[in-house]
Amino acid sequence: MRQRNIKNLEQKIEMNSSFLIRDPKDMKGRWNEVFGNDNPIYLEIGCGKGKFILDYADKNPQNNYIAIEGQENVALRALEKAEQGGISNLRIFMDYVQDLKDYFNEGELQGIFLNFSDPWPKARHAKRRLTHHKRLKNYKEVLKSDGTIEFKTDNDGLFDFSLEEIEEAELQIIEKTTDLHASDYASKNITTEYEDKFRAGGKNINYVKFR
């Protein structure tokens, strides 16, 4: 989907394209060639302006990171930051992903991050939620056998729904809390743009890690 609400969007993307992957489906099974090493690969779906994945990649040079964002005008912000930061273990692509097998081979990923995913509150839109059990099963197919999925949200209803979907997909919870910032997991947490906003308003953040 193309958004045109940033003037000269295409031009700005071109000027900040050092870490952009334009043909991600062509990279299926070859992401190690993109990074030039065999380090573990972690993926964030819906990275927004990219704060989380840029911080994560910067702090973990032993891993590779891929960020996907469907809105091009939002992804541009992540591309600009990546360009400025010169973070060589990060790549970004712009797409609304449905089937991860279009982009990745079985077992190609070590981990997947879902941060503050759109809640799609209407019941008839449940299948669009990124934690719907059919999507979770799809993620599992491109993860290594010990690979994990981590999900954070301010939305308590979406969190409850997601816990049910994890069970429906027959996946195992490894870590879980309804107050991430007051939990033992807080010290390893890296915040996202949305998380900072909700935290400033005093909202508890839900977190679950599973495989």
Ligand SMILES: C[S@@+](CC[C@H](N)C(=O)[O-])C[C@H]1O[C@@H](n2cnc3c(N)ncnc32)[C@H](O)[C@@H]1O
């Ligand atoms: C609520 S925002 C959260 C952004 C960021 N993760 C954060 O926590 O600050 C959700 C983002 O996910 C993106 N998104 C939703 N579904 C997507 C999909 N299937 N593929 C790629 N991006 C998606 C949206 O465009 C939006 O920018």
